[in-house]
Amino acid sequence: MAKLKIEDLKRIKESTKGTVNLRDGEYRVKVTVHMGTCGIAAGARKVLGAFRAALEESGANDVILTTSGCAGLCNHEPMATIEVRDAAPVKYIKLDEEKVQRIFQEHVIEGRPVAEYALSMGSETTH
Amino acid sequence: MEDLSLHILDVVENATAAGATLVEITIRRDQSRDLLEIIIADNGRGMDPEMAARVRDPFVTTRTTRRVGMGLPLLEQSAQEAGGTLALESQPGRGTRVHATFQDSHIDRRPLGDIAETMVTLLLGNPEVDFLFTADFGDEPTVIDTRELRAELGQTPLTAPDVLRLIRETIARGVASDAAADQEEDGGRNDG
Known part of the structure; x- marks a missing residue:
């Protein structure tokens, strides 16, 4: 049956060397999917x-x-909250894969919230 | 819940919310007894006997955002629909163990679903928690122990995309052999 190969882990460890690992508080955008x-x-x-x-x-x-x-x-549900540093957090509702594509591109990458999928803006934050 | 992988995701989210640092997830099939078992054991804060007795009631929850908790009642319902049971053991300060059984061949036994995706979701959402995942379908079991992976990876986080992909593929391969067994049963039992 399936085994996870240690060589594969070593290869990944090598290839991620030197890349930055984000620690809490170092990110620009935090995406939280509500998983109740x-x-x-x-x-x-x-x-x-x-x-x-x-x-x-x-x-x-x-x-x-x-x-x-x-x-x-x-x-x-399904809902997600997007927090861009120094901007109001936005709660998105009734998400599907298509809406996620658009929210990721426009809000996460370009910084423009997608108002038509949002329930509220600026209600709470985790930082 | 559409399938068992979603039940697992839901119950394990309860475990991590209860402060668990280690969650053991076991999926076991015993063909000779026509039995499928899901066991989720955590070292979280546990429940006192009174809470443990009440937790199967959908109108009981530790949450404060709303007053109903559906996770365990839904899993119990899925188990019972497939001729199985749900057992719950919990000790305050020690943790909780949920053991669901299913008659494997029961027509109402929900499919396993995407177990690999459930594990990746749990790793991503709970980076500080360790998981011991075992899928034992009667052959050599597939085991993922994040404590071992972390020791091997050093500075590289478990949530790095390449690591998640590797874990995903390993579990998917392990569970795929189970899906093949399902088909075999559908197409007439092959005892060889």
Whole structure:
């Protein structure tokens, strides 16, 4: 059955040498996908996967991607909160892979929130 | 929940929210007993007997944002629909162990789903937590121990895209052989 090869890990370790590892507080943008029971049932894992793919494709190294629990607005799931440093955090609702593509490009990369997918702006922050 | 991988994601999120630093996730199939088991054991803060007894009630939760908690009741429902059970052991300060069983061949047994994606999601969302993942389908088990990976990787984080991809592929391969077994059963049992 499947085994994870130590040589593969060594290769990755070599290839990431010298690249910057972001520590908390060093990022420009933080993307949080809400991964409570409600979010998971509504498709939050797919949404996180779409953000992960977009992030990998962009090659951006100043963005961190994480998850949190239920935001208390279960009927609006899947949701994500995007925090750009020194800007109001934006909560996006009823996300799907297509919306994620656009939000990633316009908000995360270019810094322009996508108002039509947002529920609210500036309600809370984690930093 | 559409499949078992989403239940696993949900219950493990509970474990990490309970302050666990290590979560052991085991998926085990015993063909001779027609049994599929999911065991999630954490070293989080645990529950007192009163809370543990009430937690299967959907109107019980530790959360403050709303007053209902659906995670364990939904998993129990999925287990019972497939002729299985849900057992819960918990000790304050020691952790919690959730053990769900399913009759493997039961027509209402939900599919495993994308287990690899669940693990990658958990690693990404809980970078400070260690996971011991075991998929044991009767052959040699697939094991991912993030403590070993971290020791090997040094400064490189587990959440580096290349590391996540490697973990994803390893689990997907391990679970793929299970999907093949599922098909074999569908197409008439092959005892050879």
